[in-house]
Each structure stands twice: as structure tokens, then as C-alpha cells.
Amino acid sequence: METHRDDMGSKIGMWLFLLSEILLFGGLFILYSSYRYKNPIDFHLAAWELDRVLGTFNTLILITSSLSIVLSIFFVQKGNRRLSGLFLLATIFLGILFLGIKYVEWTAKIGHGLYPNSPRLLGRSKGEILFFGLYYSMTGLHGLHVLIGLFILSAMLVLVMKGKINEHRFVPLENTGLYWHLVDIIWIFLFPLFYLIT
Amino acid sequence: MKNRKYRTYILVWLALVILTGITVSMAGMDLGLLSIAIVLIIAAIKSGLVLSYFMHLKYETGLLFKLMIPIVLAALTVFIGLTFSDVAFR
Numbered sequence: 001m002e003t004h005r006d007d008m009g010s011k012i013g014m015w016l017f018l019l020s021e022i023l024l025f026g027g028l029f030i031l032y033s034s035y036r037y038k039n040p041i042d043f044h045l046a047a048w049e050l051d052r053v054l055g056t057f058n059t060l061i062l063i064t065s066s067l068s069i070v071l072s073i074f075f076v077q078k079g080n081r082r083l084s085g086l087f088l089l090a091t092i093f094l095g096i097l098f099l100g101i102k103y104v105e106w107t108a109k110i111g112h113g114l115y116p117n118s119p120r121l122l123g124r125s126k127g128e129i130l131f132f133g134l135y136y137s138m139t140g141l142h143g144l145h146v147l148i149g150l151f152i153l154s155a156m157l158v159l160v161m162k163g164k165i166n167e168h169r170f171v172p173l174e175n176t177g178l179y180w181h182l183v184d185i186i187w188i189f190l191f192p193l194f195y196l197i198t
Numbered sequence: 199m200k201n202r203k204y205r206t207y208i209l210v211w212l213a214l215v216i217l218t219g220i221t222v223s224m225a226g227m228d229l230g231l232l233s234i235a236i237v238l239i240i241a242a243i244k245s246g247l248v249l250s251y252f253m254h255l256k257y258e259t260g261l262l263f264k265l266m267i268p269i270v271l272a273a274l275t276v277f278i279g280l281t282f283s284d285v286a287f288r
Contacts, residue, residue: 012262015263015266019270022270022274023270023273023274026274026277030274030277030278030281033278033282034281034282034285037282037285037286038285052222052225056218059218060215060218063211063214063215063218064211066211066214066252067207067208067210067211067252070252071204071207074204074207177252177253178253181248181249181252182253184248185245185248185249188241188244188245188248189241189245191241192221192225192237192238192241195225196221196224196225196237197225197233197234197237
């Protein structure tokens with residue numbers, strides 16, 4: 001019996017979801033820029049306190065993980081499920097590494113007494129409070145997306161190993177890739193806005 | 199053709215790494231407003247590369263795929279324009 005499949009439809013559905021994600025983060029970016037416009041000096045001072053080395057490292061990790069998921073899709077299309085699974089595993093590893101570095105970074109900030117509503121932060125100027133509020137909410141929302149991505153990637157790894165995703169049926173993996181790349185693109189903008197522009 | 203695609207992916211990755219290096223070293227220089235513009239332009243180029251090669255928009259056919267990113271960008275531009283015309287002249 002032939003089951004109904006609509007690869008094009010599911011891809012378009014994924015893209016629609018991604019477009020709504022772009023608007024969600026876009027709204028936050030607008031919020032960031034208007035607050036930055038209002039408090040240029042405070043934002044400048046606060047951005048100096050973020051760890052640029054860790055931020056750069058995380059950017060390189062996400063870019064590389066984007067390459068590994070694209071290679072995973074490439075190999076499953078060629079019928080090489082073993083290599084595809086290996087590259088998926090590499091993607092998952094890089095995603096965990098990203099979250100690990102984020103954890104180290106946040107812990108250091110919180111250790112310095114810089115977290116939302118902390119006495120130390122509340123003693124600072126309004127602009128710096130806004131900067132750290134945006135920093136925690138935007139990188140936090142992005143980190144949540146990475147975490148969800150890791151669960152989806154793990155599910156895909158199981159499906160690839162079981163052969164449920166193969167050279168004839170790979171749209172779920174392709175859609176996972178699209179999601180993962182979008183998470184990468186969001187970080188491509190978050191990184192310069194928070195860590196580089198001072 | 200198929201094997202060339204694999205090489206393209208690695209070249210795109212290399213370009214993304216180099217662009218990251220450029221932004222990070224640019225940020226060390228104190229160029230004021232110009233550095234904000236350069237950093238954002240590089241971020242736009244990077245996401246353009248990811249969208250067209252990694253997310254395959256370059257290889258997709260059909261009007262929908264060609265139009266959806268411009269439409270979303272246009273919507274965002276309108277939002278940004280409206281917000282700033284409010285914030286700047288308040």
C-alpha cells in the first residue's frame with residue numbers, strides 16, 4: 001500500500017515556522033536597538049564586560065555544527081547512513097559544547113553578582129540593567145532553541161540508525177537541518193550585537 | 199555535480215570562519231558608528247551564505263522560495279522603520 005507523502009509541503013511548513021521565528025527574534029532585536037539608541041554609553045560599558053573570547057569560540061562552534069549537519073544530510077542522500085550518523089553525532093557534540101560554554105559564561109556573570117534583579121546590578125545605571133536583562137533573555141531564548149535542537153537531533157540520530165531515514169526519505173533530517181541553521185543565523189546576529197559592538 | 203556540492207559546503211564554512219575572524223578583529227579598532235555598520239553588514243553576508251548554501255535556498259525552485267525571505271525582511275524593515283521614527287522623534 002502506498003502512503004501519502006508530501007515532501008514539498010512539509011518543507012514549506014518548516015519554512016513558515018522558521019519565518020515566524022525570524023519575526024520573534026526580530027522583535028527582540030528591535031527592542032535591543034531602540035534601548036541601545038537611548039542609552040549608548042551604558043550599553044558600551046556593559047558590553048565590555050562580556051567575554052569576547054568565549055563568544056568567538058561559540059560562534060565558531062555553531063558555524064562548524066552547521067557544516068556537520070549539512071554533511072550529514074549530504075551523506076544520507078548518497079545512501080551512506082554510517083557517515084551521516086557520525087556527522088549527526090558531531091553536530092550533537094558541538095551543540096552540547098556550545099551550551100557548556102554558555103553555562104561557564106553565565107556562571108561567571110552570576111558569580112560576579114550580575115544577574116537580573118541582583119543587588120549589584122540594581123545599583124548600576126538604567127542602561128546597564130537593560131543591557132544585562134536583554135543579554136540574559138535573548139541568549140537564554142537562543143540557548144533554549146539550541147537545547148530543543150539537541151533533542152530533535154538525537155531523535156534524528158535514532159531514526160538514521162534504524163534506517164527510518166534513508167536515501168529515499170530524508171525530509172525530517174532536512175527540516176531539522178533548516179531549524180539548526182536558523183539557530184546559527186540568530187547567533188550570527190546576537191554575537192556581534194552583544195559581544196563586539198562596544 | 200553531487201561531489202562538487204560537498205566541496206562547496208566546506209568552502210562556505212571556510213568563508214564563514216574568515217568573516218568571523220574579520221568581525222572580531224574589526225571590533226578591536228575604534229571606528230565608532232562605522233564599526234557598527236561593518237559588523238552588521240558582515241553578519242548579513244554570513245546569514246546570506248547560510249541561507250543560500252546550507253539552507254539550499256539557492257537550489258530551490260518556485261516563486262514561494264524566492265519571495266519568502268524578501269517578504270519577511272521587508273516586514274522587519276517596516277517594523278524597524280516605524281519603531282525608530284517613534285523612538286527618535288519622541
